[in-house]
Amino acid sequence: MGYNVFGHTVGLKPSELKNLERFYRRRVPPASIISHELARELAKVSADLNRQVGLLINRKGEIDYVVVGTFNRIELPELRGYRDHIARLKGLRFIHTHLLTSKITHSELDQDDLIDLALLRLDLVGALEVHPNGEPGKIHIAHIIPDPEFFAGGSLSDKENQFFYFLRPCYVWELKENFLELIKNLEDELERVKPLKEVEEQKDRAILIFLREPNDPYLEERIFELRELARTAGVTVVGEIVQKKPSPDPRYVIGKGKLLEVMVLALRNRANLLIFDRELTPSQVRAITESTDLRVIDRTQLILDIFAQRAKSKEGKIQVEIAQLKYTLPRLRAKDDAFSRLTGGIGGRGPGETKLEIDKRRIKDRIAKLERELEKISQERDIKRKRRKKLAFKTVALIGYTNAGKTTLFNTLAKSQYLAEDKLFATLDPVTKAIRTPNNQVFLITDTVGFIRNLPEDLKKAFRATLEELYSADLLLHIVDISNPDFESQIETVNQILEEMELLHYPLLMVFNKIDLLPPSEFQLIKALSHRYKAIPVSAKRGDNLDLLLTKIEEILFKTPLEYLTDKVLEPVSLEEENPSKDPLTHKLDV
Incomplete structure (x- = not known):
């Protein structure tokens, strides 16, 4: 010293x-x-x-x-x-x-x-x-x-x-x-x-921080959603801080007094991470990190981390990397003058490029390369879609708020076992299977990534290849978690995203999922809501009303009247996209 x-x-x-x-x-x-x-x-x-x-x-x-x-x-x-x-x-x-x-x-x-x-x-x-x-x-x-x-x-x-x-x-x-x-x-x-033996050293322990602006009706929903995002990312939430403030502090987002409260809470609960429920500027992240000695991330970075954990296909990994690089690019900053370097040689003497400029150029080059790869994958998907059209297959795309039960419904209908967890963004990569209706008609069903309110713009752009499946669909199946008290706000969020994607004019059928989680006293209410939204109430997990759903899909896709209901859903079949040379209808259904 x-x-x-x-x-x-x-x-x-x-x-x-x-x-x-x-x-x-x-x-x-x-x-x-x-x-x-x-x-x-x-x-x-x-x-x-x-x-x-x-x-x-x-x-x-x-x-x-x-x-x-x-x-x-x-x-x-x-x-x-x-x-x-x-x-x-x-x-x-x-x-x-x-x-x-x-x-x-x-x-x-x-x-x-x-x-x-x-x-x-x-x-x-x-x-x-x-x-x-x-x-x-x-x-x-x-x-x-x-x-x-x-x-x-x-x-x-x-x-x-x-x-x-x-x-x-x-x-x-x-x-x-x-x-x-x-x-x-x-x-x-x-x-x-908080005994040390109860704390896993490698596990993140986070405090969630919210800014409540005037006339904010969705605070409880935002708290619940960020808590679920943290759980999905494998983070233990040890505290939540809410500050009522008309506008965010330009330096710390929250006031200095509230930051003091955050630090004492972190000390008591052995927290090592702060998660803000809003996008932070690079200078805010830097200021809060330097003041608290804790890692600081925002909601966007948390979602990106979940996507990075769950992306399995090459396409999904490329999409996540593009989004992460675009998020990182404006947050790069120079550390000091020691990073400047000389190019050397005649005509090349001088300060040259700084390391910061080199890093930015490399990231831009990497983004351009990944976008070309993604475009190639998108073209391959387009070819597959055209093959399906030639075979006269009708297609249905599952859409909805994240964790609404889309993959569970997909698995039940298609008799498949894709990952379906009670977590947000369990599905990132689109999957397509063939389904047979009670009237022996066949259509394709595609599971897609879930939506969420205030989805970062870079993520929307990065996942355009995944969401292109929606544009070729003959019917959009909007899955709603009717057991969620915030379901109306989630419907509004999905409709807003569909409007941004210019998909509102596509044929759409709403499905109220998870009716098995509701008490019998609410059945009349669900019946009224189903009538209001023209929705089909189902339980994907228990199989309730799936025969009605399939018959309704058949009526829309094939213009057949709704003449009967069956007590049993016929066994669905898989469509192997990797073998386009064979007629999947003949190959899989033996018809």
Whole structure:
């Protein structure tokens, strides 16, 4: 560490810097928060400089940092190598001075002190009053509360008392607290609240952060959806923070006070990840990361991560990579001038390209290459679609909000076993099978990726090859999770996306799925809603009403009257797209 003095050192004389450097030779008894002698020396130096002076003291009583500020403000340097384990105190206490004047007769801990305490996970923070004559006054001390029930009382509001405990202001020689015992009790309580053995080191533990703007009717739905997205991505949600704010803070999205609350919650629950329910700018991600020492992602990045986990086909992987690269491109930034490089040689001397410019060019080249591959796959799909048309196959495409049960319905109808989980975006890659109706007609059914509100634009563009299946469909089957309280909003979201894709004029049949999850008392309501939306109520999991659904599809596709219902759905068959040389109708159905 050396004897460097950190902070606002501009204008200090060499003799003043030497006086500050002498603090590095001082020691504090390990059991003391600060000694009386050190407090008197700190107060005198601070009064002589007319600036705040602070000391970062480790648990051995050694002074690791000497920091100088202005008259009314002090900023801590970046701390590295101090117990960076999630949800652990840093192992440093910060004692600094507050200068008094004839107008300022006492000085308590301010919000900056509490922000430093929470964001840097300090053992404690103390503000030592300094009179104009250089004599030390009372010291104000606070530390984080591991659990709201751990301590009672305090000197500030109930809201702040949920996060911090304030010792009674007193003179330094009146301090009776044993520092080592205090810190041991704090860390024991942190361990009691959330034992380390219950925390998987490799598993992300996240706090979800929401901004509630005025007249926002969908907050509960947004909270539920982000929670489900996190679960799908394999993230453990350990807390949720909501701030009512008319507009996002340009730097932190949420206010500084709420950010402080986030850090205390992260400490108590051993969180290592913050997930925001809105798209963040690169500068916001950088500012929040630097302030909290936690990883920060937004909703878009979370969805991209889910897609990356679940994409299995070559096409799906290409689509995800394109979306990730387009998301990353504007978020690249230069670290420092060391990245610039010279091209060398005659006519090539000069600053040349920076590493940032090279990285951007490589990403653009990679995107262009992937888009060409995707276009080739799209053309191959188009050829397959034309072959189907030649064979006079009618096609049905399953669409709907993510986790509405599209793949479960697909599996039940086609007697297949594709991955169908109670998670968002379980299906990314389109799959096509042949289905036989009760009247012995055959049509093709295609499962597609689910929709979601505020789907990032780059994802919409990247998955255009998948969604091209919709344009060749003779019927769109809109699957709705009728057991979801937010189903009407989800219908609206799907219709909005269909309108953007210019698909609203296509033939569409709505299907109310998951009726098995509803109590019998709501059956009359479902009947009324089915009549209102002209929908077929089914249970894909249990098989209820699938005969009615198939008959209705047959009526629409083949213009046959709805004359009868059958009690049994005929066994569907598969259509192997990989063998287009054979007539799939003859090959698979033996007709």
